[in-house]
Amino acid sequence: MSDTREQFSPLTIAFHWAVGITIICLLAVGLYMTDLPKGEWKSELYGYHKLAGTTVFMIAAFRVLWRWMNGMPVPATDYPAWQHTLATAVHYCLLIATVAMPLSGAALSYGHGHPIPILGLFNIGPPAKEIPWLGDGGSFIHYWAGWALIGIISLHVIGALKHHLMDKDGTLRRMLGARL
Numbered sequence: 001m002s003d004t005r006e007q008f009s010p011l012t013i014a015f016h017w018a019v020g021i022t023i024i025c026l027l028a029v030g031l032y033m034t035d036l037p038k039g040e041w042k043s044e045l046y047g048y049h050k051l052a053g054t055t056v057f058m059i060a061a062f063r064v065l066w067r068w069m070n071g072m073p074v075p076a077t078d079y080p081a082w083q084h085t086l087a088t089a090v091h092y093c094l095l096i097a098t099v100a101m102p103l104s105g106a107a108l109s110y111g112h113g114h115p116i117p118i119l120g121l122f123n124i125g126p127p128a129k130e131i132p133w134l135g136d137g138g139s140f141i142h143y144w145a146g147w148a149l150i151g152i153i154s155l156h157v158i159g160a161l162k163h164h165l166m167d168k169d170g171t172l173r174r175m176l177g178a179r180l
């Protein structure tokens, strides 16, 4: 069940792709929806964005717990220490962002007087009165952490492609389920 150098656990792989792909979509939808003119389509997208965001938070929280129990991945091959340090730092930033983005999104929504949808079953809030410091603080973090996350994901994907295309090692294949 645990990750080894030769093979990742199916849970690691499922968590990685479920959270990773949802977050890339949420970043794209988030930037697109905020630029739309007011209207039904915009409100609909805000609703889906919030629902998918809170759902991914639950999966991401389990994933952080799983990573904490399992430790960070052991490199697939020997490569320079600085590359390993950089990759590990990027992985920590990504893990933190997968939790910080939904939390700041929930804070901005709630603080600005809107409900937080949970699994389409019920809502938390809206609060009786707006909480400006929570809304504005959440908004600031959500916006800037979102842009920082786009930069970090780009670095992460470039790293994965470098391993696959230039070093021709098993780093990407291992995350796709292959045994090295």
Ligand code: HEM
Residues within 6 Å of the ligand: 023, 026, 027, 028, 029, 030, 031, 034, 046, 049, 050, 051, 052, 053, 054, 056, 098, 101, 102, 103, 104, 105, 106, 108, 109, 116, 117, 139, 142, 143, 144, 146, 147
């Ligand atoms: C991993 C999860 C999430 C990602 C990657 C994400 C990403 C983004 C991005 C890139 C934006 C546009 C930039 C901005 O205005 O801040 C945005 C906007 C927004 N997000 Fe999220 N979001 C996530 C989760 C959530 C959650 C859980 C909520 C609420 C429950 C939420 C509520 C909002 C709202 C209300 C806006 C519009 C802000 C405005 O109109 O200024 N987001 N999101």
Ligand code: HEM
Residues within 6 Å of the ligand: 012, 016, 019, 020, 021, 023, 024, 067, 073, 074, 075, 076, 087, 091, 092, 094, 095, 098, 153, 156, 157, 160, 171, 172, 173, 174, 175
């Ligand atoms: C198309 C996009 C992506 C590709 C090709 C990709 C590829 C990979 C690969 C090959 C690894 C294994 C690295 C190693 O063995 O050292 C990895 C690990 C990791 N990736 Fe990605 N990734 C992508 C998107 C993302 C996104 C969007 C996130 C989070 C927002 C993310 C978070 C992580 C984390 C935290 C790890 C460390 C291992 C783990 O906890 O699962 N990845 N990724």
